Amino acid sequence: MTSQVSSPAEQADGTVVGEQRKAAGAKDVRRLDRVIIRFAGDSGDGMQLTGDRFTSETASFGNDLSTLPNFPAEIRAPAGTLPGVSSFQLHFADHDILTPGDAPNVLVAMNPAALKANVGDLPRGAEIIVNTDEFTKRAMQKVGYAASPLEDGSLDGYSLHPVPLTTLTVEALKDFDLSRKEAERSKNMFALGLLSWMYHRPTEGTEKFLKTKFAKKPGIAAANIAAFRAGWNFGETTEDFAVSYEVAPASSAFPVGTYRNISGNLALSYGLVAASRQADLPLFLGSYPITPASDILHELSRHKNFGVRTFQAEDEIAGIGAALGAAFGGSLAVTTTSGPGVALKSETIGLAVSLELPLLVIDIQRGGPSTGLPTKTEQADLLQAMYGRNGEAPVPVVAPRTPADCFDAALEAARIALTYRTPVMLLSDGYLANGSEPWRIPELDELPDLRVQFTQGPNHTLEDGTEVFWPYKRDPQTLARPWAIPGTPGLEHRIGGIEKQDGTGNISYDPANHDFMVRTRQAKIDGIDVPELEVDDPYGARTLVLGWGSTYGPITAAVRRLRTAGESIAQAHLRHLNPFPANLGTVLARYDKVVIPEMNLGQLATLIRAKYLVDAHSYNQVNGMPFKAEQLATALKEAIDG
Secondary structure, three states: OOOOOOOHHHHOOOOOOEEEEEOOOOOEEEEEOEEEEEEEEEOOOOHHHHHHHHHHHHHHHOOEEEEEEEOOOOOOOOOOOHHHEEEEEEEEEOOOOOOOOOOOOEEEEOOHHHHHHHHHHOOOOOEEEEEHHHOOHHHHHHOOOOOOOOOOOOOOOOEEEEEOHHHHHHHHOOOOOOOHHHHHOOHHHHHHHHHHHHOOOOOHHHHHHHHHHOOOOHHHHHHHHHHHHHHHHHHHHOOOOOEEEEEOOOOOOOOOOOEEEEEHHHHHHHHHHHHHHHHOOOEEEEEOOOOOOHHHHHHHOOOHHHOEEEEEOOOHHHHHHHHHHHHHOOOEEEEEEOHHHHHHHHHHHHHHHHHOOOEEEEEEEOEOOOOOEOOOOOOOOHHHHHHOOOOOOOOOEEOOOOOOHHHHHHHHHHHHHHHHOOEEEEEEEHHHHHOEEEEEOOOHHHOOOOOOOOOOOOOEEOOOOOEEOOOEOOOOOOOOOOOOOOOOOOOOOOOOOOOEOOEOOOEOOOHHHHHHHHHHHHHHHHOOOOOOOOEEOOOOOOEEEEEEHHHHHHHHHHHHHHHHOOOOOEEEEEOEEEOOOOOHHHHHHOOOEEEEEEOOOOHHHHHHHHHHOOOOEEEEOOOOOOOOHHHHHHHHHHHHHO
C-alpha cells in the first residue's frame, strides 16, 4: 500500500521473524509477519499464471501485497535456457508494505535454468523447492552446471526441498484420459497446491478459476484441479515439509472499504472508464499493440457497455490519428503505447498541441533505446515526453507512483486534458503495469466531476455587431480555447497544423502572431492548477530524497529503514512533472542535499538542475529491474554522511 506510516517489519534487514506453535497431532505452524516467494521456470511452465493465482488468493485472504512479474520478450524462449526463464515474485504481509521485496525467502525452481538464474538473489537460509525431474545431465549442462547443484554441496546454505513435481503430477492424473505430455503441463498447479498448503492460502477461488478458464474443456479443468489438490495433499502428508506458515491478514493496514487486487494496467483502464463517465463523454481508444501497454487495449475492448470504443489500428501513427479525430468529434480520446510508439506519435502530438484538443497519451515505459528490453522496466522517456516534438510544443506530464495509483493518475490526466484543452502525457512503466497491489474501490461521490461544456453558439461580437464563432478565443482563467463539436450550425472552423491567428483561427504567417501563440500555449501549460508538493520530513532533515513514478515504493521503504536506524531524511515524490508544483523551488531550497533516484541516467535531475539551479545528486539504475530498498538505503546513507 502507499501509507507513510512507519512499519517495523519494513524497516528490518530482510530477516523473516515469527513465532511457532503446534496443534496436537499436527505439523508445526509458524506465524510470520511477511514472506517473499518467487516462482521460476521456463516461459512455458505457467509461472505467471501460478503467481497470479497465488496472488489472487492472498489478496482475498486480506494480506497486503506487491508483485513483480519478470518474463522474456520472446513468446516462447528456448526451453531450459537462462534467457528463457520466467519468474513471478510476490511479497505479502500482515502490515503495510511497499515493494515486491529485495530477496525471496522461498524459491520454487522448475528446472536447472530457473535455479541458476535466481539462486544468487536468495539470502542464506532461504527455502528452495526444486523439481528434481528436470535435473537431467543434459538440462544441467545447458546452463553450465558441471555437476548437480542438488548434490555437490553448493546449496548447503539453504533449506533444500527436492520434489519430483513432474512425476507426482503424472501419477496424480493417471486416471485421466491424458497423454504424459498433457499431464505434465499441470505441474505448475501441483506446485501451486503445495505452496497454498505451506502458507494456508484459500483454495476455493483457484478451483473456481480453473473451472471457468477451461469451461469448454471440463476434462482439462478437472485434471488441473486434481493436480492442485494433489500438491496440497503432498504438503500435508510428506515428511520433507515439517512446518507450514501463517501470515495474518493486514487488517490494520487498510482504511475501511472494499478492496480488490489490481495491476497498474488494469487500474489505468478502470480510471479511463471512470473518467469518461465522470466527464459524460464517450471513451475512444486508438491504439496499436505494444508491450507492455497492450493489456489496456485488451481490457477496454471488454467495456462497450460503458460507451467505450476501441480501435486497433494498423500502426502507431494511425492509432493516435484516429484518437485525435475522436477528440475533435467530442470524445474523451486516448492512445496507449510505449517509448518506441511515442517516437512515431510525436508529429501528431505536436498537431494536438497546435489544435489545442484534449488527448491522453499513455506511455508504459520500457527499457530502450529502439526495441530495447520490451518486457523490462525503465523510466527513461521523461525527456522524450517533455521535449520529443518539433518546435515549442509543451505538454503536461503526469506519473503514477504505484499500481493502484494508476487509477487516480488517469483521472488526473483527464482533468487536465479536458480543462485546459491539451494533450497530456501519462508516464507509467512496466513495473507498475504488470505489478499488482490491493486497491480500495472508491465510492462514486469520491470521483471528480469532469463534465465540460461544448460551445453551442457564437462567442464573439465584431465591431459591426455581427455575432461569430472564434475557435481560438480563450477562457481568461485557463487559456483554454472553446471545444465545438463538428456539425454544430454556425460553429464551422478550420483545423490543421499550420499556425492559426489568435482568436479567429485563420491561417497566419505573421511573426508577431506566431510569437504570441507560442507564448500563450506555453503560458497555458505553466498555469495548470496542480497540488503543491507534500514533503515527509518529521525530524527536520538536511537531506531530501526526491522521486517520481514507480520509484516511490523502493524509496519509501529505504527511508523507513534509515529512520528506524536513527537517520534523519526527508522524502518528496512528484506526480506532476510538467508543470512542476509551484512550491517545488521553495522545497528544494530548504535542504543542503537533494538526491534523485531514477531508473534512467538522470533525466529528472537534469530538469531540476536546469530550472532551479540545484546541485541535485543522481542515483541511477538502468538494468531493467526496479530498485531494491536495501540498495537505496545504502546509497541514501552515503549521501547523508557525505
